[in-house]
Amino acid sequence: MSAPTVAQSQPVEETRQENWKDNERVLGVAMLLPAGIYVILLVGLPFLMAVLFAFSDVTIGDPALDTLTLDTFRRVLADPNFQRALVNSFIFTIISQAIMVVLANILAAALTRNFPGKWLVRFLILLPWATPIAIGTIGWLWMFDSVYSPIDWIFRNLGLLKQIGVGGQVGILKNATNMYWLGEPGLAMFSVILVQIWRMLPMSTVIIMAGLTSISPDIRDAVQVDGVGWWREWREVTLPLLRPILLVALLFGIIFTFTDMTVVYVLTRGGPPPNATQVLASWAYIKGIQSGNLSEGAATVMFMLPVLLGVALVMLRIARRTEVR
Amino acid sequence: MAVVETRGLKKHFGDVKAVDGVDLVIQEGEFLVLLGPSGCGKTTTMRMIAGLEKPTHGDIYIGGRKVNDFPPRARRVAMVFQSYALYPHMTVYNNIAFPLKAEKMNKQDMQQKVEWAAGMFNISHLLNRKPRQLSGGERQRVALARAIVREPDLFLLDEPLSNLDAKLRAMARDELKQYQRQLGVTTLYVTHDQVEAMGMGDRVAVMSGGRVRQLGTPQELYRTPTDTFVATFLGSPPMNLVEKDTCILGFHPEHILPAEVHRDVRDPLHIPFDVTRVEYLGSERFLYGLVGSAQGPTKIVTAIPSLVTMPIEAGQTYDFVIDRGDLSFFDKSTLLRIAPVPFAHDSARVGSTS
Amino acid sequence: MRLGRIGKATFNYAVIVFFVIFTAFPFYWMLIATFKNSSDLYRPANNPFIFNQPATTENLRLLFNQTNYGNFVLNTLVVGVAVVIITVVLAVPAAYSLARLAGRWGEQLGIGMFMVYLIPPTLLFIPMSRVVTILGLRDSILSQIIIYPTFTVPFCTWLLMGFMKSIPSDVEEQAMVDGYSRLGAIWRVMFPLAMPGILTIIVFAFTLTMHEFIYALAFVTASEHKVISTGVTTELIRGDVFFWQSIMAAGIIVAVPVAIVYNLFLDRFIAGFTLGAVKG
Numbered sequence: 001m002s003a004p005t006v007a008q009s010q011p012v013e014e015t016r017q018e019n020w021k022d023n024e025r026v027l028g029v030a031m032l033l034p035a036g037i038y039v040i041l042l043v044g045l046p047f048l049m050a051v052l053f054a055f056s057d058v059t060i061g062d063p064a065l066d067t068l069t070l071d072t073f074r075r076v077l078a079d080p081n082f083q084r085a086l087v088n089s090f091i092f093t094i095i096s097q098a099i100m101v102v103l104a105n106i107l108a109a110a111l112t113r114n115f116p117g118k119w120l121v122r123f124l125i126l127l128p129w130a131t132p133i134a135i136g137t138i139g140w141l142w143m144f145d146s147v148y149s150p151i152d153w154i155f156r157n158l159g160l161l162k163q164i165g166v167g168g169q170v171g172i173l174k175n176a177t178n179m180y181w182l183g184e185p186g187l188a189m190f191s192v193i194l195v196q197i198w199r200m201l202p203m204s205t206v207i208i209m210a211g212l213t214s215i216s217p218d219i220r221d222a223v224q225v226d227g228v229g230w231w232r233e234w235r236e237v238t239l240p241l242l243r244p245i246l247l248v249a250l251l252f253g254i255i256f257t258f259t260d261m262t263v264v265y266v267l268t269r270g271g272p273p274p275n276a277t278q279v280l281a282s283w284a285y286i287k288g289i290q291s292g293n294l295s296e297g298a299a300t301v302m303f304m305l306p307v308l309l310g311v312a313l314v315m316l317r318i319a320r321r322t323e324v325r
Numbered sequence: 326m327a328v329v330e331t332r333g334l335k336k337h338f339g340d341v342k343a344v345d346g347v348d349l350v351i352q353e354g355e356f357l358v359l360l361g362p363s364g365c366g367k368t369t370t371m372r373m374i375a376g377l378e379k380p381t382h383g384d385i386y387i388g389g390r391k392v393n394d395f396p397p398r399a400r401r402v403a404m405v406f407q408s409y410a411l412y413p414h415m416t417v418y419n420n421i422a423f424p425l426k427a428e429k430m431n432k433q434d435m436q437q438k439v440e441w442a443a444g445m446f447n448i449s450h451l452l453n454r455k456p457r458q459l460s461g462g463e464r465q466r467v468a469l470a471r472a473i474v475r476e477p478d479l480f481l482l483d484e485p486l487s488n489l490d491a492k493l494r495a496m497a498r499d500e501l502k503q504y505q506r507q508l509g510v511t512t513l514y515v516t517h518d519q520v521e522a523m524g525m526g527d528r529v530a531v532m533s534g535g536r537v538r539q540l541g542t543p544q545e546l547y548r549t550p551t552d553t554f555v556a557t558f559l560g561s562p563p564m565n566l567v568e569k570d571t572c573i574l575g576f577h578p579e580h581i582l583p584a585e586v587h588r589d590v591r592d593p594l595h596i597p598f599d600v601t602r603v604e605y606l607g608s609e610r611f612l613y614g615l616v617g618s619a620q621g622p623t624k625i626v627t628a629i630p631s632l633v634t635m636p637i638e639a640g641q642t643y644d645f646v647i648d649r650g651d652l653s654f655f656d657k658s659t660l661l662r663i664a665p666v667p668f669a670h671d672s673a674r675v676g677s678t679s
Numbered sequence: 680m681r682l683g684r685i686g687k688a689t690f691n692y693a694v695i696v697f698f699v700i701f702t703a704f705p706f707y708w709m710l711i712a713t714f715k716n717s718s719d720l721y722r723p724a725n726n727p728f729i730f731n732q733p734a735t736t737e738n739l740r741l742l743f744n745q746t747n748y749g750n751f752v753l754n755t756l757v758v759g760v761a762v763v764i765i766t767v768v769l770a771v772p773a774a775y776s777l778a779r780l781a782g783r784w785g786e787q788l789g790i791g792m793f794m795v796y797l798i799p800p801t802l803l804f805i806p807m808s809r810v811v812t813i814l815g816l817r818d819s820i821l822s823q824i825i826i827y828p829t830f831t832v833p834f835c836t837w838l839l840m841g842f843m844k845s846i847p848s849d850v851e852e853q854a855m856v857d858g859y860s861r862l863g864a865i866w867r868v869m870f871p872l873a874m875p876g877i878l879t880i881i882v883f884a885f886t887l888t889m890h891e892f893i894y895a896l897a898f899v900t901a902s903e904h905k906v907i908s909t910g911v912t913t914e915l916i917r918g919d920v921f922f923w924q925s926i927m928a929a930g931i932i933v934a935v936p937v938a939i940v941y942n943l944f945l946d947r948f949i950a951g952f953t954l955g956a957v958k959g
Binding site for chain 1: 688691692694695698699701702703705706708709712720721723724726727728755768769770772773775776777780781788790792793794795797798799800801802803804805806807808809810825826828829832833836860861862863886889890892893896897906907908909911912921923926927929930931933934935937938939941942945948949950952953
């Protein structure tokens with residue numbers, strides 16, 4: 001049985017020779033070029049500029065790039081505000097990310113089961129991610145207000161704080177009507193860390209959920225058959241399998257937090273004075289844009305580089321290890 | 326007329342010589358099989374013929390034209406991948422029509438051809454389904470329908486049966502060969518399964534290390550293998566190789582039989598055989614044991630048909646006989662086939678194993 | 680420690696409730712505050728979680744009539760959509776090139792792309808704002824549209840590259856043998872199959888854009904061109920006076936629809952992320 005004869009449509013002659021649409025090398029370069037050029041121009045160049053600024057004395061008042069000097073770095077390093085900001089950046093990042101990774105894992109695990117109302121729960125958990133962080137942080141600004149804090153209201157009614165008005169009972173936690181979440185240096189750092197965790201939790205949880213879904217159900221079944229307890233299951237089965245994505249999430253979170261200024265800036269402007277919660281990024285903004293000292297701002301920011309490079313190297317090593325697999 | 330010709334085809338990936346000089350000629354309507362273990366270069370050769378890899382060296386001719394610089398789409402070949410590579414986001418109809426759309430065929434002609442191709446492989450009832458709704462065998466037939474719908478000069482099949490379960494495979498082999506005969510389309514078939522190759526190929530090219538060791542009909546390959554690699558790759562169980570002082574002796578398991586049974590032999594050679602194990606398989610018995618060689622006792626396998634009822638026990642030595650005409654001789658160092666080396670009798674005796 | 684089935688379920692629920700309270704309780708308060716009368720709000724003794732005095736829509740009116748909130752939302756949408764488009768246009772071909780065409784280079788360049796992402800806006804915003812001034816884009820949302828892809832493109836390219844790698848290449852090769860050029864095969868086969876991954880990066884790019892604060896703060900000072908994140912924080916705070924209820928309203932109005940949309944796409948986003956980051 002032979003095929004139905006139909007008119008030969010396109011003569012194959014025309015398409016015979018290879019053209020640019022077939023050429024893999026041409027296509028490869030052409031498809032990469034737009035993104036590549038864009039990134040080199042708009043990331044590479046400004047990066048070089050930032051380095052140059054740091055080694056100069058450029059300010060908004062004197063924007064000419066006429067001198068190269070190490071004075072800027074010296075001044076920055078000698079500034080106690082900077083020193084505090086550097087230390088705070090580490091505290092802020094390490095504590096918030098450590099706690100967040102644990103919480104995100106717990107939450108992600110809890111969300112893998114199906115239960116009634118799951119859609120609503122997911123909606124509520126996604127909320128911090130769904131509004132610009134600046135606004136969410138302002139919400140917390142009220143939460144932590146030194147007079148009106150709703151948390152303080154709850155504490156007061158639980159007896160942890162002193163009731164308002166004369167003759168109120170003594171507060172168990174603190175003998176005042178308010179906690180001064182943002183007014184006391186230690187508490188302020190706590191508050192800033194809390195909000196950072198709050199804002200990043202949805203995203204990190206989602207990333208870990210992605211990792212969990214990639215664990216084959218066969219392994220889960222095997223664990224059930226083996227009758228291993230949940231802690232051991234987590235430590236010896238889930239965790240190793242989650243490692244690559246956990247590291248991605250953790251490193252992403254570390255970079256993000258270490259270089260972020262929004263929460264600190266909106267919540268405390270770096271205070272309580274002089275610099276209890278100041279971090280490198282917020283200090284660089286205040287120095288560089290608000291005070292107009294571009295070179296000092298850039299120099300401040302340069303100190304982020306060692307940490308970022310360190311993270312980059314760790315990422316490279318992970319990437320290499322996953323290739324071996 | 327030769328449909329496909331390759332001359333000195335080579336493909337190097339850096340230092341790795343995946344294909345190292347392949348000369349093939351495929352005749353019109355022929356079913357040629359590229360057979361070999363994984364890594365031998367058979368798939369790479371096929372991909373070069375398809376145009377998916379550029380040869381490092383050598384020429385490829387399809388339909389008389391030199392196609393080295395032609396992209397795959399211009400070569401008028403059709404290919405079926407091991408995974409069938411059905412387009413998951415398209416219906417079966419659109420999968421089959423896909424090559425025709427590339428030719429910008431009009432809708433009526435396209436429909437005619439698709440229905441013809443689908444009818445050919447009995448999948449007309451599946452045209453509206455999506456690939457994920459099909460079984461393995463159905464997917465294979467869709468891939469085949471898609472391949473013939475353009476009436477290509479050449480069919481390339483890359484291990485298309487390996488994804489089917491064993492029971493389906495024998496039937497699929499038969500069907501596939503029948504389709505090929507019906508359509509008369511020149512076919513190049515790649516496989517590592519020598520049963521498939523022997524069963525389906527008009528001619529078979531055995532490959533190893535990037536080269537063709539032997540190209541011939543299944544009979545030629547089986548009876549007169551050109552080297553020990555071909556000899557031991559074909560057949561199940563494969564040819565036995567026994568080292569002698571001056572050469573390597575090869576013989577198929579079914580050619581050597583107990584002397585009592587193997588009577589009318591023109592030019593007999595007696596070989597004492599120490600049987601160590603007997604496998605009863607119903608239609609035949611496999612005997613595992615030892616014979617003498619230049620290296621001392623060597624393991625061999627013999628196959629005795631069920632028609633031979635002579636009792637054989639493990640632990641005994643029997644006098645086996647083979648016709649010298651059934652022997653193959655190979656050079657000790659080159660491992661290539663050589664002319665028969667005369668020797669009077671098999672002198673080395675194996676020590677008793679009981 | 681062995682928990683029975685019911686024990687496990689209750690424990691699960693307890694965990695969930697804890698987290699839901701943590702993430703959502705500020706929003707609950709924000710919702711109430713939106714409609715709260717100022718005299719109710721500014722009494723520390725009043726229960727902040729209920730209406731002690733009748734609710735009012737005054738704050739909403741203030742938000743929409745007396746500030747540029749409408750503009751802020753519009754600008755945010757415009758910037759968001761534009762940045763998503765630019766990101767997709769740049770990242771999709773780049774991801775394909777790295778995944779399929781670049782061979783050994785591809786792996787290195789892909790990691791390089793990811794590294795670029797590690798250079799944060801807070802490091803670049805100072806020279807970036809000089810660039811914006813030099814280009815004359817100060818106070819224009821164009822500045823954001825042009826600059827934001829610097830942090831969306833690297834990550835999205837890397838993610839999409841992983842995703843594309845997880846799609847077997849034989850389907851594209853089949854398309855080439857069937858009669859299409861490499862480019863035709865990309866368009867007809869890879870692109871449709873990569874849609875889930877593309878969807879993931881669309882959501883991701885939009886997220887990053889909406890949250891962005893520092894560039895917006897540094898580049899745009901004219902009120903009518905601001906986006907939500909900067910507009911609300913600067914316009915609704917006059918010196919020491921915060922228009923709390925209106926600010927909260929601004930937040931909730933955006934949060935609810937966006938959270939719903941994220942929730943709808945969440946499973947696909949997770950799938951895309953899995954294939955892109957885990958298996959890629």
